[in-house]
Amino acid sequence: MKVxxxxxxxxxxxxxxxLKRRAPRWTxxxxxxxxxxxxxxxxxxxxxxxxxxxxxxxxxxxxxxxEATRQHQHQIIVQAETPIGFRLPVKGGAIxxxxxxxxxxQHAEQxxxxxxxxxxxxxxxxxxxxxxxxxxxxxxxxxxxxxIRREFEQGFATTSNTLGNHFAWYGTSKVFAASxxxxxxxxxxxFVAHYYAYSDEMSTFVAECDDATWERLALGQMTEGQRxxxxxxxxAPELEGAPLISGNARVVWRQFPVIxxxxxxxxRHVLVGxxxxxxxxxxxxxxxxxxxxxxxxxxxxxxxxxxxxxxxAAYERTHRPSKQKLIGASERSYLWYERMGxxxxxxxxxxxxxxxxxRTGRVNDExxxxxxxxxxxxxxxxxxxx
Ligand SMILES: Cc1cc2nc3c(=O)[nH]c(=O)nc-3n(C[C@H](O)[C@H](O)[C@H](O)COP(=O)(O)OP(=O)(O)OC[C@H]3O[C@@H](n4cnc5c(N)ncnc54)[C@H](O)[C@@H]3O)c2cc1C
Numbered sequence: 001m002k003v004x005x006x007x008x009x010x011x012x013x014x015x016x017x018x019l020k021r022r023a024p025r026w027t028x029x030x031x032x033x034x035x036x037x038x039x040x041x042x043x044x045x046x047x048x049x050x051x052x053x054x055x056x057x058x059x060x061x062x063x064x065x066x067e068a069t070r071q072h073q074h075q076i077i078v079q080a081e082t083p084i085g086f087r088l089p090v091k092g093g094a095i096x097x098x099x100x101x102x103x104x105x106q107h108a109e110q111x112x113x114x115x116x117x118x119x120x121x122x123x124x125x126x127x128x129x130x131x132x133x134x135x136x137x138x139x140x141x142x143x144x145x146x147x148i149r150r151e152f153e154q155g156f157a158t159t160s161n162t163l164g165n166h167f168a169w170y171g172t173s174k175v176f177a178a179s180x181x182x183x184x185x186x187x188x189x190x191f192v193a194h195y196y197a198y199s200d201e202m203s204t205f206v207a208e209c210d211d212a213t214w215e216r217l218a219l220g221q222m223t224e225g226q227r228x229x230x231x232x233x234x235x236a237p238e239l240e241g242a243p244l245i246s247g248n249a250r251v252v253w254r255q256f257p258v259i260x261x262x263x264x265x266x267x268r269h270v271l272v273g274x275x276x277x278x279x280x281x282x283x284x285x286x287x288x289x290x291x292x293x294x295x296x297x298x299x300x301x302x303x304x305x306x307x308x309x310x311x312x313a314a315y316e317r318t319h320r321p322s323k324q325k326l327i328g329a330s331e332r333s334y335l336w337y338e339r340m341g342x343x344x345x346x347x348x349x350x351x352x353x354x355x356x357x358x359r360t361g362r363v364n365d366e367x368x369x370x371x372x373x374x375x376x377x378x379x380x381x382x383x384x385x386x
């Protein structure tokens with residue numbers, strides 16, 4: 001079998017690694033537009049529940065990823081300038097996105113995968129340049145702006161819409177002791193910062209505001225530099241003088257595109273990760289969802305006895321229900337954030353934290369009591385979680 005994977009992000013590299021480890025005679029090649037040492041974003045969260053699946057799929061890369069993950073033990077949520085802190089129940093933490101990709105690349109290359117760096121594909125016709133025009137399977141692992149998806153938009157029955165909130169993915173050299181979400185009102189606007197350390201030198205710092213705030217404070221008329229300075233001012237108590245860093249992105253502030261595809265495959269073409277369904281960053285699971293897709297597609301292709309069409313059909317059939325659960329959680333989460341101004345104006349800090357913790361519908365009171373007993377005492381005392 002010959003598999004061409006467009007995109008060397010978490011889903012593409014992981015899929016290549018899983019396929020080539022178990023089927024060394026297959027041709028598995030990855031095409032990545034960036035250089036090996038370049039990527040977007042800073043650190044990403046890898047929660048424990050996701051890590052377990054990675055362990056079952058490939059123990060070696062799991063060990064390397066676990067070792068490079070900086071564990072998070074505490075979380076703080078600040079609403080109305082009242083911090084509510086609690087211990088996190090499960091293992092997990094954050095990893096520099098670049099380290100994650102380098103680990104996957106190293107393990108993929110050891111298994112025999114060829115990765116073509118600095119090769120941007122504009123359409124499937126470009127596969128010929130790399131001798132991959134006759135691939136049995138062409139995987140769109142090329143993220144939110146997938147060219148594979150765009151080329152066959154009708155076949156995949158793609159839909160997309162854009163959320164109202166605006167966000168920016170920054171880094172900072174301040175190494176925070178606990179991961180935190182700080183909801184803050186500023187000049188009548190509603191802002192939130194979500195930050196966590198991902199190495200001994202750096203933290204991720206995601207800033208967000210709702211659309212009404214964007215208009216009210218005329219953020220749209222500001223330069224990226226001015227918006228960054230404004231965030232440094234609003235979150236000065238947390239940053240304590242450390243500057244924000246915007247990386248190499250040209251456009252820092254964006255609105256999140258919600259992308260869905262009614263069909264996951266079109267002929268020999270198949271989508272995984274953000275190309276298939278963009279997972280909102282507020283659930284901190286986009287990377288693991290993308291890697292889960294890779295696991296499911298690898299298993300389906302490896303089990304299909306060379307019948308690629310049957311493998312692709314099995315991928316969609318078997319994986320859709322579990323993917324849908326996580327994407328559903330992502331949807332409920334971003335809908336909550338879209339109304340965050342209303343929640344910030346309405347709820348006490350305790351009520352707010354309770355609403356936040358239960359926003360995706362995946363956590364109920366029983367699970368909260370079991371996993372966050374200390375937090376429940378605090379919320380219970382306030383009468384908000386009874
Ligand atoms: C602000 C923010 C914070 C986030 N925080 C987290 C977090 O804490 N935890 C988490 O798990 N997830 C987080 N995510 C989500 C996570 O980054 C994505 O869900 C994940 O990277 C998806 O992986 P992927 O492999 O599908 O796509 P990507 O990671 O987007 O990888 C796609 C790859 O394809 C390459 N590519 C694209 N087009 C082409 C082309 N035409 N030719 C060749 N190569 C191409 C790109 O260069 C890229 O390397 C966050 C996202 C954002 C925006």
